[in-house]
Each structure stands twice: as C-alpha cells, then as structure tokens.
Amino acid sequence: MSSGFPVPTSSGEGPRPSYSPTVGPTRLGSRTLPGGGRVLTDSRGLTVYATDSVPASQVVSRCKGVCTNIWRPLVVGSASVRSKVAGVPGETFGTLPLPGGLHQLTTNGRRVYTFVVDKLPGQTRGQHFLTGTTTGDVYTWSVIVLPSTAPATIPLER
Numbered sequence: 001m002s003s004g005f006p007v008p009t010s011s012g013e014g015p016r017p018s019y020s021p022t023v024g025p026t027r028l029g030s031r032t033l034p035g036g037g038r039v040l041t042d043s044r045g046l047t048v049y050a051t052d053s054v055p056a057s058q059v060v061s062r063c064k065g066v067c068t069n070i071w072r073p074l075v076v077g078s079a080s081v082r083s084k085v086a087g088v089p090g091e092t093f094g095t096l097p098l099p100g101g102l103h104q105l106t107t108n109g110r111r112v113y114t115f116v117v118d119k120l121p122g123q124t125r126g127q128h129f130l131t132g133t134t135t136g137d138v139y140t141w142s143v144i145v146l147p148s149t150a151p152a153t154i155p156l157e158r
Contacts (some may be wrong), residue, residue, distance in 0.1 A: 021068070021075045021102060028074075028154040030098075030146050031122055040091075040107065040144040040154075040155075042074055042114055045121030049129075050110040051139040061098065061111055062139070067131070071113040073098065079107070081156040088150050105156075107144055110135070115141070127154040 028048065029041040040048040049071070051063075063071050079095050095103040096111060104111050115126030129141045 021073055021098070023075050023077045023102070026076045026078060026081060026156045028034065028093075028156065029152055030150040030154065031152075032148070033122060033124065038148050038150050039124070040112070040146055040148045040150075041121065045113045046118050047122070047124050047126065048074065048107075048112045048144050049115055049126050049141045050107065050112050050144060051141055061096070061104065062109050062137075063111070063113065063131075064099075070116050070131070071126075072115065072116060074112050075102050076156070077103070078158075079103045080158050082158055085154050085156070086151070088146060088154060090097075091144075091146070093156055113141075 027043050029043065029045060030081070031041050031045060031047075032038050043050055044101050051094055057084045061073070063073070075098065076095060079097075081093050081095055083092050083094060085093065091107050092109070094106045094109070098104050115129070117123075117125045117147070120134060124143055126141050128145050130138055132138045
C-alpha cells in the first residue's frame with residue numbers, strides 16, 4: 001500500500017492536523033502474527049512501526065502536523081524509560097522530545113508510531129506503507145520484529 005500526503009495549495013493552505021497525542025502507559029507488548037513472526041505492540045495490542053529511512057535519534061520528528069493524522073506517535077509520561085528489557089535482545093528503548101513537553105517512545109533511537117488504519121490487535125496494514133513529503137523524500141514504514149521469545153508484556157517503567 002502506498003500513499004502521499006496532500007500538498008498545500010499555492011495559497012499555503014493545506015490540511016491541518018486533527019490528532020492530539022495522549023500520554024499512554026509506560027509499557028509495550030508483543031504479539032505473534034498469523035503465519036508466524038512476533039511484533040512490538042502498544043499497550044492496546046496495536047502494531048508499532050518505525051521508518052527505515054529516518055536517521056536514528058532524530059531529535060526533531062519528521063512526522064508532525066498532518067503526518068500524525070495517519071501515524072500516531074507513542075507518547076509516554078516520562079522522559080526516562082527502561083532501556084533494556086529481558087527477553088527483548090537487540091532492542092534499546094528510550095524517548096525523544098515532542099512539542100509541549102511530551103516524550104515519544106523510541107526503539108534503537110527510532111521514533112515509534114501506530115498506524116491509524118490498524119483498528120484491531122494483530123493488524124499490520126502499515127507494513128511497507130510509503131509516505132512522501134513536499135520535498136520529495138519518501139519513507140517506508142515497517143513493523144518492529146521481535147524474537148519469538150519476547151514477553152507478551154514489556155514494562156518500561158524504571
């Protein structure tokens with residue numbers, strides 16, 4: 001599936017963001033998908049995604065404004081989360097700042113999001129989704145794959 005964001009009109013007016021982030025619990029989960037494979041999920045069981053083309057530890061989010069109408073940042077209440085979790089080798093958790101004093105969860109330095117079209121746990125409609133910018137940059141979104149031994153609940157509180 002692929003899509004681009006609407007380009008503002010010549011008057012500079014364009015779509016406005018309609019999503020306001022809410023702070024979620026400081027825990028994640030994992031789920032085995034039909035056909036195999038285990039992926040990272042939010043506390044509600046919705047699949048978590050990151051882009052493969054945004055540099056790790058990008059302090060300024062490239063997904064802002066109308067982008068967050070489609071890609072919902074995982075926002076936690078604390079800038080300090082547990083970086084390593086037993087059973088989840090290879091993933092380092094953290095946060096990066098968002099406007100308004102909020103903190104977006106990261107894994108391996110990449111900001112993580114849910115996809116607005118995924119309505120039920122286990123859906124992965126955002127996998128390989130392409131988004132573009134008015135400057136011609138294209139980003140590919142991917143689920144975050146975990147080992148089959150990952151725990152169902154991943155607490156991140158320190």
